[in-house]
Amino acid sequence: MNIESLALESPDPTTAKVFLAALGVDEHISARDTDAPTTGFRGYTLSLVVSQPNIVDAYIGAALENGGTTVKPVKKSLWGYGGVVQGSDGALWKVATSSKKNTGPATRHIDDLVLLLGVEDVKASKQFYLDHGLEVTRSFGRKYVEFATGPNVTLALYGHRALAKDAGVSPDGTGAHRIVIGGDAEPFTDPDGFTWHTV
Numbered sequence: 541m542n543i544e545s546l547a548l549e550s551p552d553p554t555t556a557k558v559f560l561a562a563l564g565v566d567e568h569i570s571a572r573d574t575d576a577p578t579t580g581f582r583g584y585t586l587s588l589v590v591s592q593p594n595i596v597d598a599y600i601g602a603a604l605e606n607g608g609t610t611v612k613p614v615k616k617s618l619w620g621y622g623g624v625v626q627g628s629d630g631a632l633w634k635v636a637t638s639s640k641k642n643t644g645p646a647t648r649h650i651d652d653l654v655l656l657l658g659v660e661d662v663k664a665s666k667q668f669y670l671d672h673g674l675e676v677t678r679s680f681g682r683k684y685v686e687f688a689t690g691p692n693v694t695l696a697l698y699g700h701r702a703l704a705k706d707a708g709v710s711p712d713g714t715g716a717h718r719i720v721i722g723g724d725a726e727p728f729t730d731p732d733g734f735t736w737h738t739v
Contacts, residue, residue: 542690550629580713
């Protein structure tokens, strides 16, 4: 089972589309209109994994110039270099690299686009997705699971509170997730309320 696309729901999809185009992800992620109520953390983040720090800076800069706001400023860490921004539609975006040094120009190339779902029970959600035909590519016990979901978007599961902490936000939130996952399987909703539809 593959993820073919993602749809972010927004009360202002036109502005959201400008943001997505600035990040260069509009081929796989679209924006659509909604008035579904939501507050606080929506239970997921989107991550752009790139090869070096100057590419992180380029994408964060593009995000901020096109309606994004800083959630976690870009900085070096034990694991590499990265930061978190929030799009005008409320979605959280982490841009990061495991490298701490630049080895070339800041090409606008994304190595991996990851949808991280913050789930209440990683083990139970992992089993749910295994039962729906996904294959695990990486797993760290009850903390983190990554699946083979095709060339466009990688699906990963992380504990809800841990994901919020990683993104730099409170774990509290209510209402709609405001994201719909487009796949090549029959429609379903997972244990944490994330909806998949057929594309």
